Amino acid sequence: MSFRTKGRWALVAGLAAGTLTLSACSPGSLGTSTGSAAPSGSEAPAANVEITLLADNSDQTVTQAQAMIDAFNATNQGVTVKLETRAQGADGDNIVKTRLATGDMTEVFQYNSGSLMAALDPGTNMVPLTGESFMGSVEDTFKTAVTSGGEVFGVPFGQAMGGGILYNKKVFADLGLQVPKTWAEFMANNEKLRAAGIDPVIQTYGDTWTSQLFVLADFHNVTAAQADWAEKYTANQAKYVDEPAIKGFQRLEDVYKAGYLNKDFASIKNSQGLQALVDGTGAQYPMLTFVINSYLDLADDAAENIGFFAQPGDDAASYGLTAWTPSGLYIPTTTTGEKLDAAKKFLAWVATPEACDAQSAASTPTGPYLIKGSTLPDGLPAAVTDLQQFFTDGNVSPALEFLSPIKGPNLEKITVEVGSGISTAADGAKRYDEDVKKQAQQLGLEGW
Numbered sequence: 001m002s003f004r005t006k007g008r009w010a011l012v013a014g015l016a017a018g019t020l021t022l023s024a025c026s027p028g029s030l031g032t033s034t035g036s037a038a039p040s041g042s043e044a045p046a047a048n049v050e051i052t053l054l055a056d057n058s059d060q061t062v063t064q065a066q067a068m069i070d071a072f073n074a075t076n077q078g079v080t081v082k083l084e085t086r087a088q089g090a091d092g093d094n095i096v097k098t099r100l101a102t103g104d105m106t107e108v109f110q111y112n113s114g115s116l117m118a119a120l121d122p123g124t125n126m127v128p129l130t131g132e133s134f135m136g137s138v139e140d141t142f143k144t145a146v147t148s149g150g151e152v153f154g155v156p157f158g159q160a161m162g163g164g165i166l167y168n169k170k171v172f173a174d175l176g177l178q179v180p181k182t183w184a185e186f187m188a189n190n191e192k193l194r195a196a197g198i199d200p201v202i203q204t205y206g207d208t209w210t211s212q213l214f215v216l217a218d219f220h221n222v223t224a225a226q227a228d229w230a231e232k233y234t235a236n237q238a239k240y241v242d243e244p245a246i247k248g249f250q251r252l253e254d255v256y257k258a259g260y261l262n263k264d265f266a267s268i269k270n271s272q273g274l275q276a277l278v279d280g281t282g283a284q285y286p287m288l289t290f291v292i293n294s295y296l297d298l299a300d301d302a303a304e305n306i307g308f309f310a311q312p313g314d315d316a317a318s319y320g321l322t323a324w325t326p327s328g329l330y331i332p333t334t335t336t337g338e339k340l341d342a343a344k345k346f347l348a349w350v351a352t353p354e355a356c357d358a359q360s361a362a363s364t365p366t367g368p369y370l371i372k373g374s375t376l377p378d379g380l381p382a383a384v385t386d387l388q389q390f391f392t393d394g395n396v397s398p399a400l401e402f403l404s405p406i407k408g409p410n411l412e413k414i415t416v417e418v419g420s421g422i423s424t425a426a427d428g429a430k431r432y433d434e435d436v437k438k439q440a441q442q443l444g445l446e447g448w
Helices: 005-018 058-075 088-104 133-137 139-143 169-176 181-196 209-218 219-225 230-234 246-257 270-279 289-295 337-351 353-362 381-391 409-417 424-443
Strands: 048-054 079-086 109-110 153-157 160-170 199-201 283-287 308-309 321-324 325-328 397-398
Touching: 005 353, 048 058, 048 337, 058 079, 058 353, 079 088, 079 337, 088 109, 109 337, 133 219, 133 283, 133 321, 133 337, 153 337, 160 169, 160 219, 160 270, 160 381, 169 181, 169 308, 181 199, 181 246, 181 283, 199 219, 199 325, 209 246, 209 409, 219 230, 219 246, 219 321, 219 397, 246 409, 270 283, 270 289, 283 289, 283 424, 289 308, 308 381, 321 381, 337 353, 409 424
Parallel strands: 048 079, 048 109, 199 283, 321 397
Antiparallel strands: 109 325, 153 325, 160 283, 160 308, 160 321
């Protein structure tokens, strides 16, 4: 996929700037009980058509999906949506792939955007939404993340998120530390934190996926140094073992070698890492902002006391955020007839500020929505406000998985080894370059 970072994410910046104040919602043009418009290119659904949305069973996904479904069912006639849940992670991936392959998928399903969506062979398994009028309400940033073969296949569910560093603001204030904008400043802060008896960097390799952040969240710094790196990477003309991409693996190695990690980093899990962060026994936690709701109840002051900053690179002038687009809602090609019309009516409603407001009312938003005209409420946690500022300022680059279909399956195993001192940064980067080769060949990409 070709993607021009600055231009595309400027659209998100414009959206986020508008979310700093609360404004009234405007209803979408499709799918309400007071309007008669049907999804473009289809007839209005017949009365009492029932469809099912399959979504992962994480607490936040279920809470937001059910709230959105309830709001839709309460304000729409002729279509009733029900929720079915599936496992998360690799087991959930297998469920989605198996149900698509066997023709047993629900009428609508929730799944990742970006490279993981592309791996589902959307041209065969999903209904294209490119020509639907409701897609005009979806930000182009998200459309890029759900485009394959020139067709757009999904609408956004949830909010955009950032990858970077959650930090304890009280600890920083007590030690007179400033948010770092370069890696040298980050490491200098770490030395002061260790001297004060506080774990500078929390790592939680008991949940292996958390080990990837120093590599994945560094991509803004990679693309700032080489704007076409993702295109070259997809064409097998750029490697992680070389500059500038190897820096992410080196960041991982740096903090381990310097002794800046918590002693139990090899065994504790994400929930324990968040507890250490809010307690102040650890000062910083490389993480995705989707976990914000997970720590709000862990301490009375967690919402105000935990902040967020982007992963620093080598140059303060290019300091900025690596961002992830939300998951998508898709229609499988097995959905036909009046069920297809009903599914499109539901997605048309999902692509409205009303649907975003339903999600916000059910669960604290952790980033901006990628629906035009949507707003965020006041009084959000400090980390959300910090994240929002990057979008407002336009200092945002999409994560690599939204620019390239290539992501090797063994990255988290490799980053655990590098982050534990078992492998060097160079060895880890080399192994990951080898890891992605098979996937690139399976996708039939040129140059592999």
